[in-house]
Amino acid sequence: MTAYIRRAAALSLVLLVALLANAARVQVLQADRLDGNPANRRTVLSRYAEPRGDILVEGRPVTGSKDTGQLLRYERTYTDGPLYAPVTGHASQTYGTTLVEDAEDAVLSGTSPRLSPLPPWSGLAPGRRPGGRVATTIRSALQQAAYRGLAGRRGAVVALEPSSGRVLALVSSPSYDPGVLSGTGSEVATAWARLNTAPDRPMLNRALRETYPPGSTFKIVTAAAALDARVVTDVHAPTGTPDPYPLPGTRTLLPNEANGCADASLAYAIRWSCNTVLARLGVEVGQSRLLRTARAFGFNDPDLRIPSRVARSHIDTDMSPDRLALSAIGQYDTRATPLQMAMVASAVAGDGELARPYLVESTATAGGGLVGRTPRRTYARAMEPSTARRLRELMVDVVERGSGSNAGIEGAEVGGKTGTAQHGMGNQGTPYAWFIGWARAAGAARPAVAVAVVVEDAAARREEISGGGSAAPIARSVMEAALVPDRGP
Template structure:
């Protein structure tokens, strides 16, 4: 009998698969593989970018699902969290927001974060890995940790004195503890209330738009992010460089500076602001006390560009990565210029520009025997229960000059306060050293001059490092006497007195 093979059976008797079926199966497998590849690409390789995408609201919802950690001045928080009853459960609140805005910055549901609210955002929101516990369940469930706290280095009395002193004027104050680099005050005016746009509503948007349109730029951090020609306050840098280079060996001896002093390569004399400077061969001490442009311009040229630039760099100039931890703007001292430009730069003009923070570093370095400490705004980071996450330790920024040179410059600055243009900074029971500055700016020097004062102060009879150094700039006050001695020195005095406890 002939055998009949069942149609459609495979070699082992299983139902056969047609060519079309095999192709469809292969296509489905390819689709599954493609989906796996795409899922891996999205969930692994693109996860970070998607998390940061402005259209991704999940992270914002999580960020404001619980109270944010606080920023503290001393033992007291200057921030808080307010329940909203909306999609974002909490929004940021501020205690006396305008006083501390230059330090805290803002945390807004609509507009992001700045200043310490930005640099310490992960800790404040609880997403910093250092806040995580050891619980396996916490890791599996991805439970959000409570936000940690940021303890600042601010001295509350000094900060309040700075804001009161500035008042309605445009300007800024930076105060530093010379021995440690701790920032004691950081003020900028006009200021703003960061809580006015912390939410996501129409009122928040209106407040934001109003601040953005304000010609006085209240949201500009003038203490950290604005540079100004430092004027005669820069003569402290020039004096230190001349002494360090041996161009001047005795501050009380004649310098050999001619009068008039004609800018090298030109027929233009470098003029002074007072007749007390209009004679030849003044000493460095006399020139600093009377703030003589001709003498300090001459000494800057004699010291030379390289040594002037080196001293400026040691005191904080030309550093584009000065973080406190908020990044400060780069203060400038040109490293390529001719001798006439160097003479002008040596008296804080031409292209020389500085933030108040950098000029406070200048005063602090002189006060601290020539060692400049790295400025720091944060003392420590803690968990919500108060345990320490990170303790900030003082760190040396640069050794700018020898203790001997620093002592000579301190003597020069003391003379300015006791016998010269800085008399408004005197404090009873304290030794104060300072330097005034009135900086021209604008086309043809047509702008209202900036009034500067930098200083340090110590209790009389103390051999310790002075506990405070300060820089003040008043940008536009409307006053008739627009000088550093008249406008900025009294503000510096009030800040230093607050630190000294007077």
């Protein structure tokens, strides 16, 4: 009898060990796979069982949560949704998250271990805490000025604080209301299909995710390379450039839209945007030095985040001399995001030092306890301080006596560069209008803002499009807003 008891006990022990081993396998080894299984509704139900944390602009929430009483209880809501959509993105129960909603999802959804007052290894911290808060660097006055200026036209505006890298405005137009995608059901699916098939592509973040030929605004990069390399030592000296300029190795003649570009100085060429002078200087600078300068400004960087992903701005790394000449004036296959061109203006305004741009100022718990703060970091030394000072003088001249007069602000120092970028088959597409610039209040030690504006303006007549005419007035309104003292929330 005792032998039977021992055998039964041994069998029970084996079964118990097998049960424990299986439980460990399921709860430890397979936990992540089971959590991620689409059939597992617990994670989804838990995610929407509590309100999502808010995204803040100047201390005020521009997002919220609505109790639907449904199985997926809380839906995301947005205040001034189209105005801030290029910043917030959407948080949809059906289609996921984008932009800041995505980059800071762990904080906003309450899953980040940083939100707990207890260390994650203590075993006492709950798995999900109330959603935290994300404070952005956006200033509402600048955001509204940019949004009003574009007035629904296709384009984008980015404004940066040169000294810190803070993103002060980030607008893409036309925009959309992310709230229509928040929930589930046929209405959300219809809205998703409508937005994704709209000809103007309102869900495309043109400020961060679209690249354009930068046209003449890229001439600031070429001029920086020429000054740093001492190819130009006197910006007022004639350059000996013919008008038109024969592209090296070809019979193609590069013309100018402006008059007086023959043998023009660099100062005159920047003031009136002479293609010939900057194209020739690009060839003289050479591919390696031009590429080195462009990379210092941010071109060809595939890893730029603010914290949302930014599309890679591009300049070719293997060019024949004629293509190098075209690239030096922002044509050929050179492309840039509006954020990238705002970085160019910011580096000039910042004495050649480019601060890394960022959009999230800080994160906090639901109760306001600080979780993290984004520090100021240097992205690169884009040019020598003396070069930056000289370029600021040339850009001020553009606004005061040249093609950028529409950006002038009474009582402030404003520097800028206009651009009209050709594109399309045979350059027959409607040109893009560009303006990049910066502004410094009277008596201020340094510029308060750097801005980039691009307007696609497909409805305008070709001859009416120019950076000075279409984009500069928008930049002026944004810079004016930036020069008003920031009084906080």
